[in-house]
Amino acid sequence: MSRLSPPLLVTIYVILVFSIEPVLAINVELNTLPDDYLSDTYTELIREAKPGWWGNWSLSKSVELGAIGVVGDDSSFNPSGLHLSNLKMKVSPLSEKLKVSTQHVLGPNVVSTNMAAGPAETSAQVTLKWEFSAKGAMSAQWILVEEQHLSNSADSIIRNMEFLKSVAREMNMLNPLTGEISQGFGVITGVILAKSGVNLASVSDSAEWSISGEGEGLQGMLGNANAFASYASAESSSNIVSVLWPATPNEVTDELVPIAYTFTSIHGExxxxLWVEKINDFELIFKNHSSYIVIATVSYHSSEGRAERQTKISGFLQGSIGDIPLDATSLKLRLEFVGSVPYTTLHNRWNTPLGTWLTGKRHIDVWGLWPDHPSFTIQEEE
Incomplete structure (x- = not known):
């Protein structure tokens, strides 16, 4: 993920409005953020609530089930314009509110309420405000109503491998010498759809953004999945990048927008x-907090047959077992504690690390001071 680089001084005044895309508004006199910052940071926030998902900061309509393309180093999806066909889709209704933010964000807070004629719950005019105290601070709030998944996506991808290779070749994601597909190329296999919400990011160290409208419409936009979402106006007193849905004031729409997706990539074949980053093999990393010498043994099956690897880790030291192939299955871990009384051996098993070890690693913490009984924990599974 990217980090903020030194400010690039640019003076810009632009509001981009697309007929089929959400509004992306950048307000004036701004020090720009790095190109990849918005997508990277938004994905980090999404993963706080939805591990293994990618964020769709701009609400791009190219993010849809079965879409073929590349997830780049900037965490954004670059579509090929092609899709896998004849797919089976599973749709699950949601009724969730997603609210995530970085540090240095306050809000939304009610800053004004004006009563008009009519029922109070529908006619009260409300203004909500967000405050940002650091460049790059980000907030997102969405009403999630649907999750889509491809059924048997791995089988569908394998059946279409030759077609996918031809698309990868056109996108420069196929090794011309080996004919192998490079990681990062693949297929969108899951999408989360929202009915309304907002993405906000500050491009200065002090910024405010507010949205106004009838109380019921704002509640429907940010808090109530069963109410119609609408607003009368959105304003920024300084430098804010914002993405809103519905895209225009006083608009009520049934159209849903994709705010996040899962991606299945391909490595060779x-x-x-649930691909989240490039991995070439699997690795177990041991941190021995105990006073025991630990003999760690890993066994597994792969296309090359059965294999077993072992390492010895002295008390209060670290060790690792790596170079485990991506097609490893039936992976078994055995930990022997030298000198334990009674002699202790602990075990763990993973049927298929692929798709569950998202970063390709498992961090094993070993505990116990002689003569106490030893134990271990797995950081990613706590």
Whole structure:
């Protein structure tokens, strides 16, 4: 993920409005953020609530089930314009409110309420305000109503491997010498759809953004999945990048927008579900907090047959076992504690690390001071 680089001084005044895309508004006199910052940071926030998902900061309509393309180093999806066909889709209704933010964000807070004629719950005019005290601070709030998944996505990808290779070749994601697909190329296999919400990011160290409208419409936009979402106006007193849905004031729409997605990538011809970063092999990393000498043994099956690897880790030191192939299955871990009384051996098993070890790693913490009984924990599974 990217980090903020030194400010680039640019003076810009632009509001981009697309007929089929949400509004992306950048307000004036701004020090720009790095190109990849918005997508990277938004994905980090999404993963706080939805591990393994990618964020769709701009609400791009190219993010849809079965879409073929590349997830780049900037965490954004670059579509090929092509899709897998004849797919089976599973749709699950949601009724969730997603609210995530970085540090240095306050809000939304009610800053004004004006009563008009009519029922109070529908006619009260409300203004909500967000305050940002650091460049790059980000907030997102969405009403999630639907999750879509491809059924048997790995089988579908394997059946279409030759077609996918031809698309990868056109996108410069196929090794011309080996004919293998490079990681980062693949298929969108899950999408979360929202009925309304907002993405906000500050491009200065002090910024405010507010939205106004009838109380019921704002509640429907940010808090109530069963109410119609609408607003009368959105304003920024300084430098804010904002993405809103509905895209225009006083608009009520039934159209849903994609705010996040899962991606299945391909390594050669190996299908990697829930792909979040490039991994070439699997690795177990041991941190021995105990006084025991630990003999760690890993066994597994792969296309090359059965294999077993071992390492010895002295008390209060670290060790690792790596170079485990991506097609490893039936992976077993055995930990022997030398000198324990009674002699202790602990075990763990993973049927298929692929698609569950999202970063390709498992961090094992070993505990116990002689003569106490030893134990271990797995950081990613706590």
């Amino acid at each position: 190996t299908v990697i579900p």
